[in-house]
Every structure is written in C-alpha cells, then in structure tokens.
Amino acid sequence: MKLKLKIWRQKNKDAKGQFENYTIEANSHMSFLEMLDVLNEELIAKKEEPVAFEHDCREGICGTCSMVIDGQPHGPWEGTTTCQLHMRHYKDGDTIVVEPFRAKAFPVIKDLVVDRSAFDRIIEAGGFISVNTGQAQDANAIPIERDVALAAFDAATCIGCGACVAACPNASAMLFTSAKVSHLAMLPQGEVEAKQRVLNMVKQMDREGFGRCSNITACEAECPKGISIENIARMNREYLSASIGSDKSM
Amino acid sequence: MKTNSKIPPGALAEKWTQYRGTMNLVAPNNKRRIDIIVVGTGLAGASAAATLGELGYNVKAFTFHDSPRRAHSIAAQGGINAAKNYQNDGDSVYRLFYDTIKGGDYRSREANVHRLAEVSVNIIDQAVAQGVPFAREYGGLLENRSFGGVQVSRTFYARGQTGQQLLLGAYQALARQIATGSVQMYNRHEMLDVVLVDGKARGIIARNLLTGELERHSAHCVVLATGGYGNVFYLSTNAMMCNVTAAWRTVRRGALMANPCFTQIHPTCIPVSGDYQSKLTLMSESLRNDGRVWVPKKLEDAKAIREGRKTALDIAEEDRDYYLERRYPAFGNLVPRDVASRAAKIVCDEGFGVNQSGLAVYMDFTSAIERYGKSEAHLKGLHDPDAATIRELGEKVIEAKYGNLFEMYEKITGQNPYKYPMMIYPAIHYTMGGIWVDYNLETNIPGLFALGECNFSDHGANRLGASALMQGLADGYFVIPYTIGQFLSGEIRTPKIDPTTAAFAEAEQNVRDRIEQLLSIKGNQSVESFHRRLGHIMWDYCGMSRSADGLQKARQMIRELREEFYKDLFVPGDNDEYNPELEKALRVADFLEMGELMIVDAFNRNESCGGHFREEYQTEDGEALRNDEEYTYVAAWEWQDLAKDPVLHKEELVFENVELKTRSYK
Ligand SMILES: Cc1cc2nc3c(=O)[nH]c(=O)nc-3n(C[C@H](O)[C@H](O)[C@H](O)COP(=O)(O)OP(=O)(O)OC[C@H]3O[C@@H](n4cnc5c(N)ncnc54)[C@H](O)[C@@H]3O)c2cc1C
Ligand code: SF4
Numbered sequence: 026m027k028l029k030l031k032i033w034r035q036k037n038k039d040a041k042g043q044f045e046n047y048t049i050e051a052n053s054h055m056s057f058l059e060m061l062d063v064l065n066e067e068l069i070a071k072k073e074e075p076v077a078f079e080h081d082c083r084e085g086i087c088g089t090c091s092m093v094i095d096g097q098p099h100g101p102w103e104g105t106t107t108c109q110l111h112m113r114h115y116k117d118g119d120t121i122v123v124e125p126f127r128a129k130a131f132p133v134i135k136d137l138v139v140d141r142s143a144f145d146r147i148i149e150a151g152g153f154i155s156v157n158t159g160q161a162q163d164a165n166a167i168p169i170e171r172d173v174a175l176a177a178f179d180a181a182t183c184i185g186c187g188a189c190v191a192a193c194p195n196a197s198a199m200l201f202t203s204a205k206v207s208h209l210a211m212l213p214q215g216e217v218e219a220k221q222r223v224l225n226m227v228k229q230m231d232r233e234g235f236g237r238c239s240n241i242t243a244c245e246a247e248c249p250k251g252i253s254i255e256n257i258a259r260m261n262r263e264y265l266s267a268s269i270g271s272d273k274s275m
Numbered sequence: 276m277k278t279n280s281k282i283p284p285g286a287l288a289e290k291w292t293q294y295r296g297t298m299n300l301v302a303p304n305n306k307r308r309i310d311i312i313v314v315g316t317g318l319a320g321a322s323a324a325a326t327l328g329e330l331g332y333n334v335k336a337f338t339f340h341d342s343p344r345r346a347h348s349i350a351a352q353g354g355i356n357a358a359k360n361y362q363n364d365g366d367s368v369y370r371l372f373y374d375t376i377k378g379g380d381y382r383s384r385e386a387n388v389h390r391l392a393e394v395s396v397n398i399i400d401q402a403v404a405q406g407v408p409f410a411r412e413y414g415g416l417l418e419n420r421s422f423g424g425v426q427v428s429r430t431f432y433a434r435g436q437t438g439q440q441l442l443l444g445a446y447q448a449l450a451r452q453i454a455t456g457s458v459q460m461y462n463r464h465e466m467l468d469v470v471l472v473d474g475k476a477r478g479i480i481a482r483n484l485l486t487g488e489l490e491r492h493s494a495h496c497v498v499l500a501t502g503g504y505g506n507v508f509y510l511s512t513n514a515m516m517c518n519v520t521a522a523w524r525t526v527r528r529g530a531l532m533a534n535p536c537f538t539q540i541h542p543t544c545i546p547v548s549g550d551y552q553s554k555l556t557l558m559s560e561s562l563r564n565d566g567r568v569w570v571p572k573k574l575e576d577a578k579a580i581r582e583g584r585k586t587a588l589d590i591a592e593e594d595r596d597y598y599l600e601r602r603y604p605a606f607g608n609l610v611p612r613d614v615a616s617r618a619a620k621i622v623c624d625e626g627f628g629v630n631q632s633g634l635a636v637y638m639d640f641t642s643a644i645e646r647y648g649k650s651e652a653h654l655k656g657l658h659d660p661d662a663a664t665i666r667e668l669g670e671k672v673i674e675a676k677y678g679n680l681f682e683m684y685e686k687i688t689g690q691n692p693y694k695y696p697m698m699i700y701p702a703i704h705y706t707m708g709g710i711w712v713d714y715n716l717e718t719n720i721p722g723l724f725a726l727g728e729c730n731f732s733d734h735g736a737n738r739l740g741a742s743a744l745m746q747g748l749a750d751g752y753f754v755i756p757y758t759i760g761q762f763l764s765g766e767i768r769t770p771k772i773d774p775t776t777a778a779f780a781e782a783e784q785n786v787r788d789r790i791e792q793l794l795s796i797k798g799n800q801s802v803e804s805f806h807r808r809l810g811h812i813m814w815d816y817c818g819m820s821r822s823a824d825g826l827q828k829a830r831q832m833i834r835e836l837r838e839e840f841y842k843d844l845f846v847p848g849d850n851d852e853y854n855p856e857l858e859k860a861l862r863v864a865d866f867l868e869m870g871e872l873m874i875v876d877a878f879n880r881n882e883s884c885g886g887h888f889r890e891e892y893q894t895e896d897g898e899a900l901r902n903d904e905e906y907t908y909v910a911a912w913e914w915q916d917l918a919k920d921p922v923l924h925k926e927e928l929v930f931e932n933v934e935l936k937t938r939s940y941k
C-alpha cells in the first residue's frame with residue numbers, strides 16, 4: 026500500500042519545527058515502527074537525516090515509544106502502544122499525521138523525541154516504600170487479600186509513557202501520578218508513608234509545570250495500559266485527608 | 276593466573292555464610308569518602324546502585340535510556356525463581372542449586388550457583404516489602420507456578436509482567452536514593468570506555484546522548500550491569516538497544532570474556548515475517564504446557580501450506596507429525612529450551628516448515644481445548660455435549676490461562692490462534708556467556724565488577740526459565756554490597772580519583788577518535804544494513820547448530836564484513852547532537868568484533884552442551900554429546916588485537932557435590 030506521511034521535524038529543542046511530507050510503500054504485515062524504519066532507511070540512502078523517534082522493547086512494556094498519530098497518542102487502536110500498532114489497520118492511499126507528545130513539561134528533544142524526565146522526578150519525590158535492602162521480613166508474613174493485590178497490580182502496570190499527559194488538553198499528569206500513589210497506598214507495606222507520599226508527589230507534579238485536572242478523562246481513553254481514572258479519585262481523597270492532618274509540606 | 280575464582284573454603288552450604296562473616300568491611304565514615312560508578316540500571320544495576328547508596332557510598336549511576344525504568348529487564352514475562360518452598364512440595368536451596376547446575380549442562384561454578392539459590396529467598400522478601408504485587412492465592416499468601424520443566428512450583432510471578440514489577444521495585448528504591456543524594460543519576464549517558472589507572476578500574480568515559488559531549492567520570496571502582504549481547508544476532512527477543520559495547524570496551528582493556536558462544540535460543544517466538552523486521556517477540560514458555568507442536572508428515576502438504584493452497588486445518592490428524600512427542604516420549608512438548616529449538620530447526624531444514632519462508636512450526640491447542648471442554652462439560656453436568664459446546668467451553672479455559680498471550684499473538688500476526696494453530700520458531704533470547712568474574716563478581720581487572728546478564732557466572736551452557744531475574748537481583752541486592760568491600764577496604768586511604776590524569780585523557784581521545792572515524796567514512800550503506808548482515812552470519816553459522824567448517828567460513832565472512840563497514844558505512848548527522856544513528860554505529864562496530872570472538876569460542880569447544888550444539892558431536896539419534904574429559908572448563912578469552920588470535924585462559928570447573936550426568940529427555 027502507498028501511504029502519505031506528514032511528520033513533525035524539529036532539529037533540536039530550540040529550533041522551530043514543521044511538518045514534512047513523505048510517501049512510502051508499506052505492507053500490511055509491518056508494524057507502524059517498522060514502517061518508520063523503512064522510511065528512515067530510504068532517507069539514509071538519500072543521505073538525508075532520518076526521523077528521530079524513541080523505542081526499545083517493541084512489545085508494549087517499556088514505555089519508550091511515544092508520538093501522536095492522527096491526533097491520538099499511540100495512534101487509533103485502543104489499549105496499544107505505538108510499537109504494537111500494525112499497518113493492516115491502514116489502507117492504500119491513507120494520509121497519516123505523526124507528531125511528538127506535546128506538553129510544556131515534555132520539551133521536544135528532536136523530531137518525535139521528547140524529554141519525559143519530569144516523571145522520574147515525581148517518583149523521586151515519594152513514589153517508593155522506604156525499606157533498605159535486607160530489612161524485609163518474610164514475604165508471607167503479611168497476607169494481602171487477593172482482590173487488593175490485583176487492584177494494586179492494575180495500578181502498578183503503568184508504563185510511564187506519558188500518553189495521558191499528551192492526551193490531556195491541560196497536559197495534566199494526574200493519571201500517571203495517581204497510579205503510583207494508588208499502587209503503593211493500597212498495600213499494607215505502602216500505607217505507612219501514604220500521607221507524606223501523596224503530598225510530596227503532588228507538589229512535585231505541580232512544580233514540573235503539568236496542568237490541573239478538570240475531569241476530561243481523555244487520559245484514561247488514551248492510556249495503553251487501561252489505567253483507570255478511579256485512581257485520580259483515590260489520590261484526591263488521599264490528598265485531602267493528608268492535607269487536613271498535615272502542617273508539614275504544602 | 277588470570278582466572279583465580281577465589282572460591283572461599285568450607286562446605287558448599289556454608290561457604291557464603293562463613294565468608295560473609297569474615298569479609299573485610301568498610302566503616303561508615305570511610306564509605307562516605309568512596310565513589311562507586313554503576314553502569315546500567317536494569318534489575319542488576321538498579322538494585323546494586325540503590326543498595327550501595329543505602330550503605331552510604333557515593334554512587335554515580337549511568338544508563339543510556341531516558342530513565343532507569345526502561346531497561347530491558349522490564350520485558351521479562353514469566354517469573355522469578357526462589358527456593359521458598361511455600362508450596363511444601365519438596366523444594367529446597369539444594370534442589371534449586373542442583374536444578375540450575377544440571378540445567379546448565381554442568382558448565383557453571385558450584386559455589387556461585389549455591390549462593391544464588393541461598394539468597395533467592397531474600398529477593399522475594401525484599402520485593403514484597405517494596406510493594407511488588409506478586410500473584411496471590413485467595414488466602415492472601417503468595418502463589419507459585421512451575422516453569423521450565425522443573426518438578427516443583429517455585430516461580431513467583433506478577434501476571435505476565437514479572438520483570439516490569441521487579442524493575443519498578445528496584446527503580447523506586449533507586450529513586451529514593453537519588454532523592455537523598457547518595458546516588459547521582461546520569462540518564463541518556465552511554466559508557467564508551469573504561470579507564471584504568473595503575474591497573475585498577477577508576478572511571479569511565481561517557482557520551483551525553485543529548486549533546487554528544489564526552490564526559491570523564493572517576494571513582495574508586497566501576498560496576499558493570501549492562502545486560503546481554505543477544506543482539507549480535509540482529510534479530511532477537513531482546514530490546515532494540517541492548518548491546519555489548521560496555522562489556523566489549525572492558526575486554527579491549529584486558530577483561531576476559533567467558534564462554535561467549537553460550538547463547539540461548541528460545542523455542543517459542545513469533546516467526547520472522549519479512550526482511551523489514553528488526554525485532555522478534557517471545558511467546559511465553561508456559562504455552563508448551565498445553566500446546567502440541569507439529570508439522571505435516573508429507574512434504575507436499577508442507578509445500579501446499581507454504582504456497583497458500585492449504586491451511587493447517589486441511590491436514591488430517593494422521594498426516595501430522597508431533598515430532599517432540601515422537602522423539603521424546605517421556606517429556607514430549609516439555610523438553611528444555613535447547614532441545615525443543617533444535618528439533619524445530621531439524622524439521623524445517625528437512626522442508627516441513629509451514630510459513631512462507633519455511634521457518635515455522637505449529638503449536639496447536641486443539642487437543643487441550645477439547646480436553647478442557649469435556650471436563651468443563653462434565654463439571655457442569657452436561658451429558659453428550661456436541662462438539663461446538665465442548666469447543667466453546669474449552670476455549671474459555673484456554674482464554675483464562677493464556678488470554679493475554681493469545682491476544683498479543685493476534686495483534687502481531689492478525690491470526691486468531693483459537694481457530695488456527697499458532698506458528699512459532701526459535702529465536703535468540705539470552706546470553707549465558709559474559710565477562711569473566713570471580714566469586715566476588717570481580718573481573719580480572721581489579722576494581723571492575725560485573726553483575727547480571729553481562730557476567731557469565733551462574734547459568735553454564737543453558738539457563739533455566741525464571742532464573743535470570745533471580746540472578747540479576749541476587750547480584751545487585753545481596754552479593755555485590757558485601758563482596759565490593761573486599762576491594763574497597765583496601766582503598767580507604769585512596770583520595771578522590773583525579774579525572775584530569777593522562778589515563779583519562781587517553782581514554783577520552785580513544786573514544787573521540789572512534790567517533791571521528793565512523794563519521795568520516797561517509798560511505799553508502801546504513802548501520803542497520805551491516806547489523807542485519809552480521810546477524811545473518813551469526814544465525815546461520817553460530818546459531819542453533821554449529822560446525823567447524825561453518826565457523827571457519829563465518830569468521831572469514833565477519834572479517835570481510837568488518838572491513839566493508841569501515842570503508843562504506845554512512846552515518847548521518849554530527850557528534851554534537853542527539854544522533855541515534857551514531858549511537859548504533861558505535862554499538863555495531865563492537866558487535867562486529869564480539870561476533871568473531873563468539874565464533875572462535877564455538878570453534879574451540881569440541882563438544883555439544885546446552886545451547887552450544889556442534890554438529891560433529893552428537894549421538895546416533897541426534898542428541899548433544901558432551902565431552903567432560905576435555906571441556907569441563909570455563910573458556911575465558913583475552914583479547915589481543917584484531918590481527919591476532921585471542922588467548923584462551925581455562926578455569927577448570929571442579930564438581931565436588933554433584934555427579935556429572937548425561938541429560939536425557941527420552
Ligand atoms: C522477552 C524476554 C522475556 C524474559 N523473561 C524472563 C523471565 O520471565 N524470567 C527471567 O528470569 N528472565 C527473563 N528474561 C531474561 C531477563 O529479563 C534478563 O536476563 C535480565 O532482565 C537482564 O537484566 P540486567 O540487569 O542484567 O540487564 P538489563 O535489564 O538489560 O539492563 C542493562 C542496563 O545497562 C544499561 N547499559 C548497557 N550498556 C550501557 C552503556 N554502554 N552505557 C550506559 N548504560 C548502559 C542499559 O541502559 C540498562 O539500564 C527475559 C528476557 C527477554 C528478552
Ligand atoms: S497512566 Fe497510562 S498513559 Fe499515563 S504514563 Fe501510565 S501507562 Fe502511560
């Protein structure tokens with residue numbers, strides 16, 4: 026199939042970017058990223074600069090691939106990352122628009138590559154349980170209800186890709202942050218520090234320049250891992266009860 | 276002697292405890308004055324950096340990823356082993372030790388493997404305390420499953436995302452140390468050389484991948500946790516950026532590379548679909564519990580399938596060859612990875628392959644669907660259910676067990692595996708070989724340590740499923756924090772290492788020259804095209820089966836390819852910018868040297884063992900033939916220069932606690 030691609034090109038973070046047009050002969054067995062690989066090989070053969078994009082595992086788990094495809098982070102297919110998107114969902118003659126995740130807190134590095142290190146700093150602010158190596162008791166000492174463990178797991182499957190931010194008109198990082206807050210707060214091991222954790226993580230989130238949440242829920246719709254906005258509600262509750270009892274932080 | 280394993284004295288089961296109790300320690304006030312560089316933040320590196328930071332050392336951690344959370348460890352699916360014996364099914368530290376030694380085809384060190392089995396239990400405790408949400412039973416206790424053909428249930432798992440959850444645990448522990456300032460994190464930094472000062476590892480040269488700037492970082496010692504080199508084959512189940520550069524650069528400075536030819540091929544991966552492909556996807560081993568592997572019995576049927584004139588469903592039961600069940604009646608579809616992979620290659624080489632390229636076999640769930648369907652019907656009190664009902668009930672059971680894998684398969688191939696059997700083929704998955712280390716995980720270069728998949732230490736010639744995660748975390752959380760003290764206790768009076776000395780300048784210049792050289796070739800072929808060609812050579816001659824003739828030929832081919840690379844490579848862009856093509860070029864340049872060493876090693880080892888199958892050394896019915904008389908050793912290679920042959924150092928393996936036996940799955 027012959028496709029038209031409109032791809033965002035931007036030399037570096039300070040350069041002004043623009044869309045460039047390309048045409049490519051793809052086949053339906055390819056993945057979307059393999060199609061971009063082919064494009065890049067063609068560009069290199071013409072001694073032109075390939076399109077920079079990030080990727081690593083190519084199976085939907087590392088969270089490295091990003092990009093907005095036809096207006097949707099990770100493309101049109103529900104519950105998938107860009108690397109899991111396949112060309113059989115396109116047909117001959119289609120035009121596809123590809124651009125980077127856009128958010129103030131995710132500055133563009135080059136072309137489709139953005140800097141998502143703000144997420145690391147949110148985790149550093151409190152997204153952990155304070156236990157040193159060797160301090161742990163026997164793993165079966167505290168039984169955890171299966172449903173609780175499953176719910177914590179669901180929140181813990183966030184891959185840190187940032188699609189939620191890219192999807193949100195306010196570029197809010199609430200879904201990402203709340204997933205970590207929930208994962209840890211639901212478990213008995215994480216409960217102890219829950220209050221301080223939520224205060225510190227939210228504070229860092231604001232500091233990074235992410236926007237406010239106004240319940241648009243686009244984040245949930247675009248999240249490749251199905252992280253639920255219930256996590257945001259839980260974080261809001263945690264936050265409220267923590268701020269009432271706290272004179273620290275804030 | 277370069278390969279002194281430094282195994283401590285004492286009975287096997289007491290070595291580690293005794294050794295730990297008598298080791299040299301570094302006092303807290305001295306720890307604050309000591310700098311440690313950790314390269315790599317996968318399971319091994321993140322757990323090491325976090326723990327060393329907690330202990331009070333000044334740690335600098337490096338990854339070429341944009342965040343430690345993206346390391347290749349994130350992709351591990353199946354689980355992690357530990358000798359907890361929570362299921363009360365007869366597991367023990369000794370049994371895990373024994374299974375690992377035997378599974379490795381008796382080519383690993385007893386003392387290291389026993390220590391691994393001992394600390395395995397602490398890993399699970401630590402992970403749970405960090406909030407890793409392992410699968411649990413209704414009573415709230417941890418659940419286990421059996422994995423990789425062992426007879427006990429010792430595998431802990433978090434759905435199909437065990438690696439992700441364990442890595443997030445380690446990453447969060449690391450984040451906590453970054454926040455306290457005990458670890459300084461350098462994301463998007465790639466180590467391109469190690470710096471030796473008076474023979475000791477004292478620093479690295481790293482390239483800032485955003486700016487291209489070369490940075491000198493100094494420390495009292497250097498810990499590598501940089502993962503495996505499976506991508507030397509181009510196509511593998513490894514993440515795209517996995518590479519050998521960090522390890523190879525230390526080899527170029529005198530570290531020994533051990534057993535590089537020991538690579539693992541996983542039997543159940545989605546087959547290659549076209550030449551644009553750059554990555555293969557693993558289908559979990561657990562599928563072989565219910566999937567029956569077959570190819571058509573008749574060559575004309577296989578041909579008709581390849582040409583699209585027939586499908587699997589057109590082949591009558593009696594015309595199918597369930598070749599694993601035929602060849603290995605005792606283990607059937609559950610034979611270990613190396614055996615299953617080779618059997619698939621043999622039938623495909625004979626012309627029975629079932630996809631367009633002829634390199635695929637079927638994995639069929641029909642029998643399981645029927646079996647489960649019937650038993651479900653029985654449970655529901657349905658008498659004489661029709662075939663459609665049985666199928667429907669059976670499919671539900673399969674969906675509950677493997678739903679996410681079936682979905683993943685369908686996403687990639689566009690075929691419904693409930694209706695048509697899956698197509699699978701073996702692919703490169705893991706590298707048992709790696710940098711040579713002693714019992715302290717220290718290389719032959721003082722002050723240089725290697726952890727996780729990048730060392731060679733625990734898996735011999737074949738790794739068991741769910742044991743790589745265990746090893747990475749054992750090394751990082753529970754071994755290196757102790758053993759590093761053996762070296763550092765002698766360094767407490769060493770002042771901060773000065774990065775302005777000649778050794779640093781020389782190493783930096785060396786990196787600069789390499790980059791300059793690659794950028795200045797300005798030829799016509801892309802990095803990718805060279806990497807792909809290297810992969811073909813490695814796969815054809817140093818993959819699932821190897822022969823002296825083939826290996827000799829391959830060595831010549833690689834040398835020619837390397838020459839062509841330095842004549843006709845084209846790398847777009849410059850050094851002083853974000854330039855993924857340049858990153859790849861540096862990595863492929865090193866793969867082109869590592870590949871040759873793997874071939875030399877495979878040629879040297881005149882036996883078949885584990886993942887290393889030499890065609891000349893097989894039994895009459897095609898099984899691997901080990902040679903314990905001559906090859907019960909670790910082959911540790913010292914690199915000379917490209918014109919000379921590498922030098923072999925042998926570390927003889929001594930087995931005092933287990934008897935060497937032939938593995939048989941008949
Ligand atoms: C698909 C798949 C499934 C698997 N499933 C399982 C399983 O179920 N159970 C199991 O036990 N094992 C499994 N394995 C194997 C296991 O995942 C790996 O062996 C293990 O995670 C390796 O961990 P590591 O910490 O040694 O290296 P990695 O996780 O590969 O980390 C390497 C780190 O080093 C960094 N690095 C490398 N070179 C440089 C450099 N030059 N400069 C700076 N940084 C560098 C990288 O950025 C990264 O942070 C699986 C493997 C694959 C491919
Ligand atoms: S919440 Fe979803 S979209 Fe946001 S970072 Fe996590 S996985 Fe990505």
Ligand code: FES
Nearest residue numbers: 081083088090108
């Ligand atoms: S490349 Fe890893 S999630 Fe897409």
